[in-house]
Amino acid sequence: MSNPLISARGLTKKFGDFTAVNGIDFDVFKGESFGFLGPNGAGKSTAMRIIGATSQRTSGTITVLDKDPEINGPQIRAHLGVVPQQDNLDMQLSVAENLYIYGRYFGLPRKFVKGKVDELLAFAQLEEKRDAKVETLSGGMKRRLTIARALVSEPEILMLDEPTTGLDPQARHILWDRLFRLKEQGVTLLITTHFMDEAEQLCDRLIVMDKGSIMAEGSPASLIKDYSTKEVLEVRFGSDRNQSMADQLRAMCDRIEELPDRVLMYTEDGEALLEKIYAANLHPKTSLVRRSSLEDVFLRLTGRTLIE
Amino acid sequence: MSITNIRQGSLVLVDSAKVQSRGAFYVAQARTRQMMKWIWMIIGIAIANPILYLISVGIGLGGLIDQSVGPAGVDGVKYLTFLAPALLAQAAIQGTMDETVFPTLEGFKWHKTFYSMNSTPLSGTQISYGIFLTALFRAFYTVVLYFGVMWAFGAVESSRAWLAIPTAIFAGASFGALMQALAGRLEDENIFFVVLGRFVMMPLFMFSGTFFPLTSMPFFLQWIGWISPLWHATELGRHLTYGHVVSPTMVWVHFIFLGIMLVLGLFFSARIFTKRLAK
Structure with missing residues (x-):
């Protein structure tokens, strides 16, 4: 070089x-x-x-x-x-x-x-x-x-x-x-x-x-690969229930992050994880499966979001 | 639309040695371009100011004074002739102050344009000198126009009176350089303008022998004149326009005072600009 x-x-x-x-x-x-x-x-x-x-x-x-x-x-x-x-x-x-x-x-x-x-x-x-x-x-x-x-x-x-x-x-x-x-x-x-x-x-x-x-x-791709999973499942149970659900959710995937308004679940297959949640009779108010981003890398590295 | 011409690294065209020698002139060119946006207002003020002052104070008040003092006059001349050189110097001082203080605040605070200049090869020193050069340019045409009006009013008696033009510009430059340095340090300009207008400019204008000889003032107030660039320039101006008596020693004192003020102003201005840009 x-x-x-x-x-x-x-x-x-x-x-x-x-x-x-x-x-x-x-x-x-x-x-x-x-x-x-x-x-x-x-x-x-x-x-x-x-x-x-x-x-x-x-x-x-x-x-x-x-x-x-x-x-x-x-x-x-x-x-x-x-x-x-x-x-x-x-x-x-x-x-x-x-x-x-x-x-x-x-x-x-x-x-x-x-x-x-x-x-x-x-x-x-x-x-x-x-x-x-x-x-x-x-x-x-x-x-x-x-x-x-x-x-x-x-x-x-x-x-x-x-x-x-x-x-x-x-x-x-x-x-x-x-x-x-x-x-x-x-x-x-x-x-x-x-x-x-x-x-x-x-x-x-x-x-x-x-x-x-x-x-x-x-x-960007290597950072995501090194510090996050392929996909992220975002679930919302309501601000008063997110924290109480966290322990149950933690057992279902590689890693979770609890944010004030939602729980982020790190996994290689978001849809499969969502099915698992429903199968466990947990019913989030909203759910979203997306690809991991640099935001997740930052969260993993610092425990904080980029825009706070 | 194509951007095929966006190239990198014009090593041949960008010449930092050239910028090093001419940087202040590039800043002055840009600043002059700005000034040209309201040039007619500046020229209007430069002509209207002396006309209004010379009519109201010089002829109006001067008529009364001339009647009361009789043929002896004030310092041996008509009041208008006595007053005019002081107003000439005041115009130069006001003009350079406007063109140093406002652009400095704009550059550091209002629009932060000095920071964009400093991201080019230009240094803080060059930026400060460039702003100062433009202020000199304004002082030059303000004083020339003022002098023209003085001449039209018959307030010029000596053949070497035109030399009052450079001395007035010199005083303006000295005061402007110092004000530029001060403005470079300002964080809160609101208080500054109140203090400057009421406690600096007004006393300088009133107590620098502008409207009457400084010696008419009680001795304990005369120091205001001694530290005022306006008084030093007024003394030189009166000497040149109608032969007011100033000893050769005092001529030197006036020039040295203004010279020291100019050198200190430029030195501190360059230093303050450089430090503030590097913060």
Whole structure:
């Protein structure tokens, strides 16, 4: 395998007594889509800021494009495209102007940037909004513009911090489509998310983070295989009965998780398990058989759900 | 629609050495582009302000003062001529303050645009210098327009009066740099604006020898003038526009005071911007 574009060993970041990132190791290779999955406060964004050479580590080592972000910040940032959690667009300028001025910050020639603006407006499906003020755009449009902006310098690595947080389902799907096209083209993507479906759709490989530490690493499929069963049966007996039923249910499958509103039963065959429950004369109010997801992996690793 | 042109790694095009030398100008270009969105309002204010002040205070109040002091005048000249250089410096100070404080708050707090700039090769120092350069640009045309109105009102007597333009801009730059550094540290701007407006800008305007010579004030209040960039610029402006007597030593003192303020302002502004962006 070729040299990694990003390589971190024992990467740590402390804010006073609080440890935001706690000695993590990871490598990101060219052309892969790498994810940080974890709940809010897991240290994902802090790790991204260290990689993006805008925040200094407390200890450990990291190289980005074979350089140290602490020493070669501007040289590294010259080859990164950053999509922050909050769309920090220039609200007073038009859509096209936002792309243009951002390109100029990279020292790109005027003529090149002007051509690039047209190309990126098409990519972001914002051609008709070219001269509109940014403040008039919808949340999804702003997000697409922020992603287009990050591509203006044709970066080596595109970094996306919670790319679809706060968007409605339709806007999320449009955005995923755009990102998936980039992934297909071999653009190296670095994504943080607390949405397991987003991580499953977009990431070739990911690390699961909690409280600043890495809990597991692998492809979405391998993580599910290693830390969960093939299927999950969700049953609801009513919030007052879920707990009392748990002991009986536990004996019927590999593992169960009791959540406040439902019980999750881990099994290789959900339908067969459901039949077994009915045969035992237990009658859940609702039941659902589904495939295991990264949410189940996270639950297994931390005992908590991703969104709490 | 095709995205076949989305490429990666334009190593040839992205030139971080070029950004290192020109980064502040890129920021200034972007900021100027923003400013152009309300340029007519800025120009309108820059012209209307001196007209209103010079008519009401310079001619209206000045007429009464000129009658009462007689041919001796105030500092040997008409009140309008005495007042105008102070207003010129005040316009520069107000203009640079607006163009340093508001963009700084917008960049760090309101829209967080400085963070997007800092995710490019631009550094905190370059961002702070870029904002400052744009403020200088505004101070320049504000002062030139103001001076034009002063000239039209007959408030300019000396042939070297035009030199009051750079001295006013210098004072604006000094104050603006310091305010930019201060704004860079702000977390809660509401209290700041109350304090700034009522306890800084107003006393500076009233007690910097703007409307009467500083020496007319009780000695215990004169210190406000000494620490005020407005007084230093006003003294230089009066010296240049109508020959107000300032000793060569005091000319140096005025320039050195404003120079120190400028250097400290720029130094702390760059430092504060860099630290806050890296938080």
